[in-house]
Amino acid sequence: MRISLMTTCLVDVMAPDVARATVTVLERLGHEVVFDKRQTCCGQMHTNTGYYTEAAPVVRSFVDTFEPALETVDAIVMPSGSCAGCVRDQHQLVARHEGDAELEERAAAVSAKTYELSELLVDVLKVTDVGAYFPHSVTYHPTCHSMRVLKVGPRPVKLLRGVEGIEVKKLPESDACCGFGGTFSVKNDATSDAMVTDKADNVVSTGAEYVVAGDASCLMNIGGKLRRTDTSDAGPRVIHLAQILASTREEPFVPSETILGRAS
Known part of the structure; x- marks a missing residue:
């Protein structure tokens, strides 16, 4: 194609x-x-x-x-x-x-x-196994538009489960919004912060090394809260679904110091 x-x-x-x-x-x-x-x-x-x-x-x-x-x-x-x-x-x-x-x-x-x-x-394309290798634990955050507008449902999780070496951990209250919502986080900052605080706490509770989503905006929001509450290298990192799927044994994903590398 x-x-x-x-x-x-x-x-x-x-x-x-x-x-x-x-x-x-x-x-x-x-x-x-x-x-x-x-x-x-x-x-x-x-x-x-x-x-x-x-x-x-x-x-x-x-x-x-x-x-x-x-x-x-x-x-x-x-x-x-x-x-x-x-x-x-x-x-x-x-x-x-x-x-x-x-x-x-x-x-x-x-x-x-x-x-x-x-x-x-x-x-x-009718694939769920794209030949990826990612030997880490992750938890998946279904973003609001993907879940409620596009209704992508289990598709991202199917792709994650097709990745060699991965461990997918269930995220508590996964269907709750992270609080970003574009201008919502600016116009309703206190409410937005309360929402992302809950989301970050739930991510940490899974013990996963990474929180994965299909939207850079939500990952930026969640990653920012994780960084502000845990400045150590031990906290969860944020990563986009595409980055996991691109990782292979020959060319493994290496977190960069971008907004989607370490929760930074």
Whole structure:
């Protein structure tokens, strides 16, 4: 298959290793990955906050970038449940709000080929074992958009259980939000902090070496709380699903000092 990668803003700026890991996994499976340098934001920050009019130009830019490739690529992949959820659930809503029927139709065509990473692997490529090796214990945090908007369900866990050497530990209250929510964490900082404190405590209680998720934003939030409450090297690290899947015996994952390396 020929797959177009949409990196997302946060991955591009804060966790580029996640984008590289996504490419590594897909190429290992024999697929061609292409990258359009014109891509920018999906508009999630605007749409989640209700600024549909302000989001419209961003949505139009996204569609202008990815629609022309629909005839030459089989899928668009995003290593983010929240951004994929925005494209699939909100782009057409924004166009409809602006009374732009043409944009709505074009957005629908793009969204139909857009997948979060675990969806692409399990549903489209029909794989749960990608040849990964990760001899560590992990606990999985299902992010809100992946769980409630995309409904990815057990797909990420199926992929994790297909990794050689891994131990997956159950996360208490796993379906509770980590408190990030984009602008929610800014506008409701006290509530957000209380939520991420509970999430971090639950992560630590598992004894896992890593907490894994499919969204860099949630990992940034959880990792920040872990860092502020435990500055030792013994605390859990945060890691993206793509990074685990990219790790092999020959090229094992090495935590970097990025936002998705040590909880730093």
